[in-house]
Amino acid sequence: MKTLTFLLTVSICFFSGCQSNTTADSYINSNIEDNTTDVNKGQAFIEDDGSTPNILQIAIGSKDHTTLVAAVQAAELENSLANAGPLTVFAPTNEAFAALPDGIVENLLKSENKGTLADIIKYHATPGNLNAEFMKNFKKLGMANDKSVAVEVVDGEVLVGGAKILGSVPAGNGIVHVIDKVLLPPNE
Amino acid sequence: MKTLNKIIFTILAIPLLLSGCQTGNSGQSGALSSDVASKVYVKPGEHDEFYAMVSGGFSGQLSVYGLPSGRLFKVIPVFSVDAEKAYGFNEETKPMLNTSHGFIPWDDSHHPELSQTNGETDGRWCFINGNNTPRIARIDLGTFETAEIIELPFSGGNHSSPFTTENTEYVVAGTRFSVPYPQKDMAIEEYKGNFKGALSFISVGEEGDMDIAFQILMPGFDYDLAHSGKGKSHGWTFFTTYNTEESNSLLEVGASQNDKDFIAAINWKKAEEYIAQGKFRTVATEYAHNKYDDATHSATSTIKKSVKVLDPADCPGLVYFLPTPKSPHGVDVDPTGEYIVGNGKLSANLTVHSFDKVQQAIANKSFDGEAYGIPILKMDEIVVGVVEQAGLGPLHTEFDGRGNAYTTFFISSEVVKWKLGSWEVVDRQPTFYSVGHLMIPGGDSKKPNGKYLLAMNKITKDRYLPTGPEVTQSAQLFDISGDKMKLLLDFPTVGEPHYAQGIEAEKIKPRSVRIFKLEDNQHPFAAKSDKETKVVRDGNTVHIYMTMIRSHFTPDNIEGIKVGDKVYWHITNLEQDYDVPHGFSVMGAQNSELLVMPGQTETLLWEPLLEGVIPFYCTDFCSALHQEMQGYVRVSGKNANVPLKWSLGDHM
Structure with a gap:
């Protein structure tokens, strides 16, 4: 329990830290004329083909996750997924997004809904490098948006928020679990 | 998507950028022209134009700085243990500090020297000497770690080292203190004639393997500094000497008696011929050769048992002495290889020898006697110019590739710019204080990059916030792109910034290792x-x-x-x-x-x-x-x- 609380605390610091960086960057970009560098700044944009791909690079490289990648970019969360981590990310497939009611994804991608979209994406990430087997030790996981998702074991298989893990890819900064369902944060 | 963002941003940024520049120009042009801070300002997130490899002197290490910013990136442990990086503490690196005297955890590192190809710095390695327990190290500029250390037998105070030849065929290492040869228990007062000075030529392989190819056994003088020839003088190496009096006590008086000491000119191509002819002696000794292997992530130490020695008395044409006034310290060869500058540290003048004239004097046998069988060339016939009364206590000279030379003066604390050929002084700038070496990126190679000059000071007194009795030593950056030198920056250094080498960052950046597989x-x-x-x-x-x-x-x-x-x-x-x-x-x-x-x-x-x-x-x-x-x-x-x-x- 202690661990969980701590994980949660870390996740908040971790993500809120990144957000304020992003804000600072955009502030600099729009206010200081001298700063002529690209808007795409940060660890997500370092070219490095020698290292193990990180979570962001794995997502970008997957043809089944184009919707997720578009959502991450719209929410400007690229740097968080390329950070030192370690992070466990649940990555819903395009099919999972398509299963949402009509119009939802289009709506979330609108700039006025950036906050809601970021909240949903953060609900798919938790600090730590947790493989599927290891997750069976938990009843729930504290996610990066400060809400928890239930973990259960059904027929020997782990389900996260009711989603099935279709496959797992180790990343340089954690692990990606491909899931068959979009996780929606519980309403307050 | 990303690309699109980039394009949009670029389009949006153009007017912003232009207007930004305009405001800057109209409002600040007067202020900017005198604003040296902007010349050393490297924007957050951007890279410096040059690497500077600055020795740590008595720290035993090598520090890596960026120029023009003066930002410190790394301190590479070389001859001293470093608990931060476990160098000399973990099992893998302990063998790096093995010597014939056992495990030696400290040394005094003086002269970084970058490897060269065709007389230009190539970014492969940086060599550096350990003075105290004589050693040469090779630092790999892919990993920025010490890759190899070789000990030098028959040496004591390894100071005239490690200067490279044009294609890094050799790095040379001369002994500052002559020692009994072979080393033995004997009365110190019997120095004269019994002590010898060994000059080592260390061959460097394609992968960096260092090996003492041969030593030249010289008279018992002090061998202070060296530089190899380039271009027309490729094949020769020049060593300065002092204490040609062979004094063994109170050298500050005893070694300053002679009006002239020598620059020893070594024809190392001739040495190769003598080695091939078998004119060497194989002398038994013990010295350590330590190598770090990036595959095993471990070092090994091998004790070598012999060295090939050439005696100049048996090898005509191998060594000549060039008389040079007053205990010359640095010996520096200009980018063309023609001028050999002797910096007589007890003199006010600089003496410049001509390589062509040296060759002529040798051909004409214009000798002024000999010392221990080594011909002394007639000074009048080899000196091509004297820079008169340039300052007090000249130490070192480097070149900008535009026909100018820059010399440090320790006693008068200044850098003096003068012209090759006309020998006239054209500018001088004070340093703060007591400058030793100076460095221009590539300034001792065939291709200097004459944009900046780094002067390295021994004493700073009031220049920084005081930190008790020990205050930092410093480096000072000058802009030398114009007619007059302009002080841009001074910054504190790690240990003693004895000497440095500079290199365009682009020669190293692409080689930098990111991970070990x-x-x-x-x-x-x-x-x-x-x-x-x-x-x-x-x-x-x-x-x-x-x-x-x-x-x-x-x-x-x-x-x-x-x-x-x-x-x-x-x-x-x-x-x-x-x-x-x-x-x-x-x-x-x-x-x-x-x-x-x-x-x-x-x-x-x-x-x-x-x-x-x-x-x-x-x-x-x-x-x-x-x-x-x-x-x-x-x-x-x-x-x-x-x-x-x-x-x-x-x-x-």
Whole structure:
């Protein structure tokens, strides 16, 4: 329990830290004329083909996750997924997004809904490098948006928020679990 | 999507940028022209134009700075142990500091020298000398780590080192202090004639392998500095001498009696011929050759047993003495290879010899006698120019490639710019204070980059915030692109910034290693996956094969260690990600931490003295869960029966 609380605390610091960086960057970009560098700044944009791909690079490289990648970019969360981590990310497939009611994804991608979209994406990430087997030790996981998702074991298989893990890819900064369902944060 | 963003941003940024520049120009042009700060300002996130490899002097290390900013990037441990990087403390690097005197944990590093191809710096390696227990090190500029160290026999005070030839065929290393030859127990007052000075020519292989190709056994003078010829003078190396009086006490008086000392000109191509003809003696001795291997992540030390020695008396044409006034310190060869500048440190003048005239004098046998069988050339016939009354106490000269030379003057604390050929002084700038060496990137090569000059000062007094009796030494950056030198910046340094070399960053950046491939790791105690982790006891020696990855050690609970055990922690960093080293430390470790790069294995020896449950942890802030990266090792009494046991995450 202690661990969980701590994980949660870390996740908040971790993500809120990144957000304020992003804000600072955009502030600099729009206010200081001298700063002529690209808007795409940060660890997500370092070219490095020698290292193990990180979570962001794995997502970008997957043809089944184009919707997720578009959502991450719209929410400007690229740097968080390329950070030192370690992070466990649940990555819903395009099919999972398509299963949402009509119009939802289009709506979330609108700039006025950036906050809601970021909240949903953060609900798919938790600090730590947790493989599927290891997750069976938990009843729930504290996610990066400060809400928890239930973990259960059904027929020997782990389900996260009711989603099935279709496959797992180790990343340089954690692990990606491909899931068959979009996780929606519980309403307050 | 990303590209689109980029394009949109660029379009949006253009008007902003233009208007920004315009405001800047109209409002600040007057202020900017005198604003030296902007000339050394490297914007956050941008890179410096040059690397500067600055020696640490009595720190024994080599520091890496950026120019023009003066920002410090790394201190590379070379001749001194470094607990931060476990250099000389972990089992892998201990052999690097092995010598014929045993393990030597400190030295005095003076002259960094970059490898050259066709007389230009090539960014492969940086060599540096250890003065005290004579050694030469080679630093790999892919890893920025010390890759090799070779000890020098028959040497004492390895100061005229390690200066390279045009294609790094050799780095040379001359002894400052002559010593009995062979080294033996004898009366010091019998110095004259019995002490000798060895000049070593160390061949450098394609992969960097250093080997003492031969030594030249010279009279018992002090050999102070050196530089090799280039272009037309390629094939020759020049060493300055002082104490040609062969004084063995109170040298500050005794070694300053003669009006002239010598620059020794060595024809090393001739030496190669004599070696090929078998005109050498093989002399038995012992010296260490230490090499670090990036595949095993470990160093080995081999004791070599002999060296080939050439005696100038048996080898006509091998050595000539060029008389040069007043204890010349630096000897510097201009980019064309024609001018050999002797900086007579007790003089006010600089003496410049012509390589062509030296060749002519040799051909004409214009000798002014000889010393120990070595012909002394007639000074009048080889001097091409004198820079008169340029300052007090000239030490070193470098070149800008535009026909100018720059000389440091220790006593008058200044850098003086003068013209090659006309020998006139054209500018002088004070330094703060007591400048020793100076450096222009490539300034001792065939192709100087004459944009900046770095002057290195021995004394700073009031220049910085005081820090007790010991205050920092410093480097001062000058802009030399115009007619007059302009002071841009001075910045504190690590240890004594004795000498430095500079190089365009682009020659090194693409070669910089990012990770070590785990699959290439051949360390005998590597655990390349969690499955390979284990704890093995052999008597009272215990080997722990451990891995580390964000954010845990495997195993992280170990039991069955006993007081009196010698515990070897062999720790492999499983990360394959740039800039994710992990550290390791365990309470009561009597040596240091470990700092393990991605894909690397390092070993810490730990000898627990007390019973208890001892924590260990990661010391390099690696990840969001860095504080969780910890473990416990249980230490039981000498005769306890606690079984050996190790685990990770067993009791969740």
